Amino acid sequence: MWSFILRRILLMVPTLFVVSVISFVIIEAPPGDFMDSYVNALLQEQEAVDPAEIASLRMRYGLDAPTYVRYFRWLGNIMQGNLGRSLEWNQPVSKLIADRLPWSLAISVASFFLAYAIAIPIGLYSATRQYSLGDYFFTLIGFVGLATPNFLLALLILWYYFVATGNVAVGLFSDEYLIAPWSFAKFIDLLKHLWLPALVVGTAGTAGLIRVMRANLLDELERPYVMVARSKGLSEGKLLVKYPFRIAMNPVASTIGWTLPTLVNGELLASLVLGLPTIAPLFVGALLSQDMFLAGSVVMILSTLTLVGTLLSDIVLAWLDPRIRGAI
Amino acid sequence: MTQAPLLLSVDNLATHFFSQEGILEAVDGVSFDIHAGEALGIAGESGCGKSVTAQSILRIVPKNGKIVMGEISLFQNGESVDLVQLDDRGQEIRQIRGGEIAMVFQEPMAAFSMVYTIGNQITEVIRLHQDCSQNEARERAIEMLGRVGMPKPEQTIDAYPFALSGGMRQRAMIAMALSCHPALLIADEPTTAVDVTIQAQVLELMKDLQRDMGMALIVITHDLAVISELCDRVMIMYLGKDVESAPADVIFRDPKHPYTVGLLRSVPELGEGHSQELDPITGSVPSPYRRPAGCPFHPRCPEFIPDVCDVHLPPQIELAGGHRVRCHLYVQD
Numbered sequence: 001m002w003s004f005i006l007r008r009i010l011l012m013v014p015t016l017f018v019v020s021v022i023s024f025v026i027i028e029a030p031p032g033d034f035m036d037s038y039v040n041a042l043l044q045e046q047e048a049v050d051p052a053e054i055a056s057l058r059m060r061y062g063l064d065a066p067t068y069v070r071y072f073r074w075l076g077n078i079m080q081g082n083l084g085r086s087l088e089w090n091q092p093v094s095k096l097i098a099d100r101l102p103w104s105l106a107i108s109v110a111s112f113f114l115a116y117a118i119a120i121p122i123g124l125y126s127a128t129r130q131y132s133l134g135d136y137f138f139t140l141i142g143f144v145g146l147a148t149p150n151f152l153l154a155l156l157i158l159w160y161y162f163v164a165t166g167n168v169a170v171g172l173f174s175d176e177y178l179i180a181p182w183s184f185a186k187f188i189d190l191l192k193h194l195w196l197p198a199l200v201v202g203t204a205g206t207a208g209l210i211r212v213m214r215a216n217l218l219d220e221l222e223r224p225y226v227m228v229a230r231s232k233g234l235s236e237g238k239l240l241v242k243y244p245f246r247i248a249m250n251p252v253a254s255t256i257g258w259t260l261p262t263l264v265n266g267e268l269l270a271s272l273v274l275g276l277p278t279i280a281p282l283f284v285g286a287l288l289s290q291d292m293f294l295a296g297s298v299v300m301i302l303s304t305l306t307l308v309g310t311l312l313s314d315i316v317l318a319w320l321d322p323r324i325r326g327a328i
Numbered sequence: 329m330t331q332a333p334l335l336l337s338v339d340n341l342a343t344h345f346f347s348q349e350g351i352l353e354a355v356d357g358v359s360f361d362i363h364a365g366e367a368l369g370i371a372g373e374s375g376c377g378k379s380v381t382a383q384s385i386l387r388i389v390p391k392n393g394k395i396v397m398g399e400i401s402l403f404q405n406g407e408s409v410d411l412v413q414l415d416d417r418g419q420e421i422r423q424i425r426g427g428e429i430a431m432v433f434q435e436p437m438a439a440f441s442m443v444y445t446i447g448n449q450i451t452e453v454i455r456l457h458q459d460c461s462q463n464e465a466r467e468r469a470i471e472m473l474g475r476v477g478m479p480k481p482e483q484t485i486d487a488y489p490f491a492l493s494g495g496m497r498q499r500a501m502i503a504m505a506l507s508c509h510p511a512l513l514i515a516d517e518p519t520t521a522v523d524v525t526i527q528a529q530v531l532e533l534m535k536d537l538q539r540d541m542g543m544a545l546i547v548i549t550h551d552l553a554v555i556s557e558l559c560d561r562v563m564i565m566y567l568g569k570d571v572e573s574a575p576a577d578v579i580f581r582d583p584k585h586p587y588t589v590g591l592l593r594s595v596p597e598l599g600e601g602h603s604q605e606l607d608p609i610t611g612s613v614p615s616p617y618r619r620p621a622g623c624p625f626h627p628r629c630p631e632f633i634p635d636v637c638d639v640h641l642p643p644q645i646e647l648a649g650g651h652r653v654r655c656h657l658y659v660q661d
Contacts, residue, residue, distance in 0.1 A: 224438040230388045232453040232504075233426035236417050243441050321443050322488050
């Protein structure tokens with residue numbers, strides 16, 4: 001098992017390399033470089049531009065070096081945690097991302113657990129009582145959940161929440177905690193606000209997971225080993241959890257890896273509607289204004305997190321199914 | 329010779345499957361008895377209801393299936409229980425499954441879960457039925473694996489089923505079924521999924537174990553050679569009906585039902601140099617959803633009597649020597 005995890009981690013290295021190349025290509029994609037934007041900015045303010053000074057600045061920042069040199073220099077900076085500067089925000093990219101990534105992660109993780117906590121028991125119920133009234137009910141709810149756009153759900157919940165309580169459920173903190181230092185009360189306040197985006201972002205995923213869980217389990221319940229387990233005198237409940245459930249969890253566990261990027265997609269509209277300080281709106285803004293250091297870094301970080309997610313799901317899979325442990 | 333006590337008596341059992349295509353009468357009026365230590369073979373073509381008969385006894389018929397008629401009486405310690413009346417999820421039937429009656433399944437690859445070691449799956453059944461610690465259960469499982477001829481049982485017990493060969497998996501399956509010393513072992517096509525060379529070993533093993541442990545055995549097979557090897561009595565099934573049953577030596581020497589006669593003729597004989605034309609039964613098994621009226625075999629029967637066989641279901645006729653046959657040819661009036 002440990003050698004499996006080690007092999008998996010080693011395999012991440014080449015993948016990360018490829019990811020970094022792609023991120024760098026994104027940063028380099030627009031014509032011109034930062035100095036061109038700088039010159040433009042100076043020209044707009046009608047200041048004199050000395051070509052010699054620009055050239056020396058170029059040399060100072062290494063912008064005249066060949067692409068591969070700049071790539072490795074950029075990579076070296078990233079290793080030291082320096083992601084470059086956002087042109088639009090005029091702030092270090094690392095600070096911008098560090099301000100927002102935790103909230104994205106918090107929403108992701110919360111919606112992930114919410115989705116699993118709702119979907120797995122319902123999937124179990126639906127599969128073991130196929131075509132029962134309860135199964136039809138959850139199937140209907142599931143399809144409605146799949147078909148409802150996130151932002152619409154967000155708007156609806158905002159509206160009903162406002163009608164019911166008179167409060168606007170926007171943001172991640174109440175006003176009094178917004179700039180307060182971390183405390184237990186602030187954490188509780190966060191949890192009070194987190195459920196809404198988690199629910200909004202996780203709905204479609206939850207509905208999908210219910211379908212996957214139900215279908216997998218229905219397949220597994222037909223397998224001969226279930227009949228064998230029954231013939232040994234195991235009770236239905238123990239049998240279900242020990243044998244088919246464990247196998248049915250397999251495809252569900254393999255989706256852990258791409259939960260995060262999907263959530264960043266799903267999160268965007270919900271974040272805009274709910275006014276959340278997350279990565280998704282920042283990323284879209286960076287793409288619109290060609291703020292390439294920021295955009296490239298977001299791609300790099302999201303890809304890295306996806307790889308970590310994939311590693312996690314591989315480990316869970318290997319734990320669930322010993323046949324996987326032997327594979328690379 | 330004194331008759332051993334009656335262990336299991338199946339009387340007029342019918343198990344039907346209900347689906348959108350209609351009602352499938354998988355087992356439709358089957359009766360047989362098994363005495364302690366006796367070996368009964370149930371033979372017939374695929375789809376004749378052999379396996380469903382076995383599943384009915386253990387009450388593990390798949391979910392669209394239902395026992396619609398009949399009794400299955402199990403006799404233990406002078407008392408009898410009708411298994412049909414038990415709740416199929418209840419405590420009583422679960423103590424019988426794996427404990428009193430155990431089953432060996434045909435596909436050892438699919439019958440074991442691939443995500444637990446065979447040791448885990450064998451000790452599970454031991455701990456369900458015997459009051460013992462995890463370590464004792466493990467000891468017993470190792471002992472049982474050794475008894476079925478598993479090489480290096482102390483190590484093999486921790487192997488996952490996918491790491492074993494087909495023959496070893498089937499041995500592990502048999503060890504699992506026998507681990508609680510059942511009074512009756514049902515083997516559903518125990519040798520179908522293993523190589524021919526292994527088949528003989530598995531049969532030999534089952535014969536030895538049955539003799540040593542004094543248990544009764546039901547062997548379900550389409551292979552008459554398996555029956556001649558293992559069984560005292562034979563029941564031949566066709567389309568859910570028990571068409572003939574007799575002591576094994578009688579049925580091979582003197583088959584009565586035209587279906588049994590055809591079945592025996594269609595078995596190739598090996599050796600002695602003479603090449604022999606096979607004599608298959610004409611036609612094919614009709615769809616179980618459209619069972620012929622009267623005797624289910626009449627459309628394929630060489631001895632077909634018009635206006636009798638296609639109209640009336642033949643009664644079960646008792647011949648001398650415990651020989652029973654369901655055929656109009658033997659009706660005396």
